[in-house]
Amino acid sequence: MSVPAEHTDEHQDFTQDAIRTQKILTGVSRTLDTAKIKHQGDRATAVHAIIARLRADGVEFRVSDRNWVIPEKNGQPINLQLVVDQILLTDSSIGDPASVQAVVATGDLTVESRSDLTTAAQKVAYINKHGYAAWAALPMQRRGAVNLDPATMTKDDYNRMNVKQKIAFQRTIDERQLGQILSRR
Numbered sequence: 001m002s003v004p005a006e007h008t009d010e011h012q013d014f015t016q017d018a019i020r021t022q023k024i025l026t027g028v029s030r031t032l033d034t035a036k037i038k039h040q041g042d043r044a045t046a047v048h049a050i051i052a053r054l055r056a057d058g059v060e061f062r063v064s065d066r067n068w069v070i071p072e073k074n075g076q077p078i079n080l081q082l083v084v085d086q087i088l089l090t091d092s093s094i095g096d097p098a099s100v101q102a103v104v105a106t107g108d109l110t111v112e113s114r115s116d117l118t119t120a121a122q123k124v125a126y127i128n129k130h131g132y133a134a135w136a137a138l139p140m141q142r143r144g145a146v147n148l149d150p151a152t153m154t155k156d157d158y159n160r161m162n163v164k165q166k167i168a169f170q171r172t173i174d175e176r177q178l179g180q181i182l183s184r185r
């Protein structure tokens with residue numbers, strides 16, 4: 001007697017994987033609804049781009065028994081909303097730069113790059129308030145926040161800190177942890 005196709009292990013594995021994939025897509029899509037920054041293009045393209053970016057950054061997804069999507073990096077859970085917001089803020093191919101500029105203009109976000117200010121009047125007001133040195137120190141595009149968690153921090157995060165920050169941070173970790181940080185990409 002042969003086993004019907006719908007009962008094979010291969011079919012069950014395929015079905016479970018498809019359900020898991022759908023839950024991840026839905027979870028990321030829901031985070032877009034609560035983000036301050038809007039995405040570019042249609043939602044499906046943005047969701048797939050965000051998931052691809054997260055996976056490229058070493059994030060893996062787990063679905064809990066209560067169907068919560070739990071992103072993890074280096075085995076540690078991370079906040080999905082925070083990482084999606086960071087991608088929307090820093091990746092102009094996914095996040096809408098005009099949306100970032102609009103939120104900066106309302107005062108809900110601080111100016112962290114020259115691209116946050118679109119008009120000459122905004123730029124002049126910034127220079128008048130903070131000085132030309134502060135303006136010159138701004139990067140052209142927003143960069144993500146420095147991850148200070150020793151378990152997930154990368155070499156890029158470490159190198160973006162200034163000397164004073166590095167010294168203070170090194171007091172909180174040992175040589176082994178520093179070696180791990182400097183070996184992560």
